[in-house]
Amino acid sequence: MEFGEVVQTRRSVRAFQARPVEREKIERILEYTRLAPSAGNLQAYEIYRVTSPRARAALARAADQSFIAEAPVALVFFANPGRSARKYGARGKELYALQDATIAATYAMLAATDLGLSTVWVGAFNDAGVTTAVGAPGHWVPVAILPIGYAAETPAATSRRSLSELVHDL
Numbered sequence: 001m002e003f004g005e006v007v008q009t010r011r012s013v014r015a016f017q018a019r020p021v022e023r024e025k026i027e028r029i030l031e032y033t034r035l036a037p038s039a040g041n042l043q044a045y046e047i048y049r050v051t052s053p054r055a056r057a058a059l060a061r062a063a064d065q066s067f068i069a070e071a072p073v074a075l076v077f078f079a080n081p082g083r084s085a086r087k088y089g090a091r092g093k094e095l096y097a098l099q100d101a102t103i104a105a106t107y108a109m110l111a112a113t114d115l116g117l118s119t120v121w122v123g124a125f126n127d128a129g130v131t132t133a134v135g136a137p138g139h140w141v142p143v144a145i146l147p148i149g150y151a152a153e154t155p156a157a158t159s160r161r162s163l164s165e166l167v168h169d170l
Contacts, residue, residue, distance in 0.1 A: 001113075001114050006110050006113050006114050009113060010113040011151075011154075011155045011157070012121065013119065013120055013149075013151045013153060013155060014065075015070070015152040015153040016070050016071040016149035016151065017150040017152045019072070019149070021073050021148060021149055026073055026148070028111065028115060029075075029115065029117075030047065030075075032107055032110075032111040033047065033105075033108045035107070036104045036106075037103060038100040038104070039084060039097075039099065039100060040084075040088065040096075042083055042096075043083075043100060044080045044097035044101070045077055045078060045079055045080055045097065045100045045143075046078045046080050046140055047075055047076065047104070047108075048075070048134040049075060050134060051072065053069070055134060056069045056071070056147075057069045058132070059074055059076065059125075059129075059133045059134075059145055061129065061133075062125050062128075062129025062130045062132075063122050063124060063126070063130070063145060064124075065122060065124070067147060068122060068145060070147075070149075071149040072149045073148045073149065074145055074146060074148065075105070075108055075148065076133075076142065076144075076145050076146075077101045077102075077105040077108075077143045077146070078101060078136055078140040078141060078142050079101040079140065079143050080101075081093040081094070081139070081140075081141060083097065084100065097141070098141065098143060101143040101144070102143060102144070105143065108146055112148050117148055117149065118148070118149060118150065118151035120146070120147060121144055121146065122146070123143070123145075127141070127142050130142040
């Protein structure tokens with residue numbers, strides 16, 4: 001797909017087919033995600049690829065969102081504040097690592113769309129529950145869960161604010 005088509009066709013999908021996702025597609029998503037820009041090129045984020053039904057169910061409970069368990073794969077993005085703080089101090093710890101993880105998760109969403117897969121950004125969850133579900137270190141900060149799979153629904157496009165509302169010219 002052309003980039004414009006990827007952006008225009010991406011939807012938040014919360015119903016997934018039982019069909020497994022090809023490992024090659026997940027590898028491609030992860031490779032594109034690895035290329036995402038980051039502060040100082042430190043890549044101050046970590047990704048858990050969750051395919052275990054038990055771990056996906058634990059993530060679903062931590063988020064109180066059952067569709068996470070229904071997706072065949074979930075990527076969980078964590079900010080790694082210490083990695084960024086070594087170079088950027090408090091700003092790296094409190095902001096840059098979070099931005100790095102957010103940008104990486106966005107790249108993963110767009111890459112999945114390009115490969116004919118669907119996702120939804122899940123940001124509402126119990127941090128400790130997510131950390132425990134994947135066995136992450138307690139000093140990493142969970143940022144997003146991206147369930148990935150083949151859509152079992154076709155959501156309509158949602159409305160967006162106009163450019164005149166969003167853009168402020170000086």
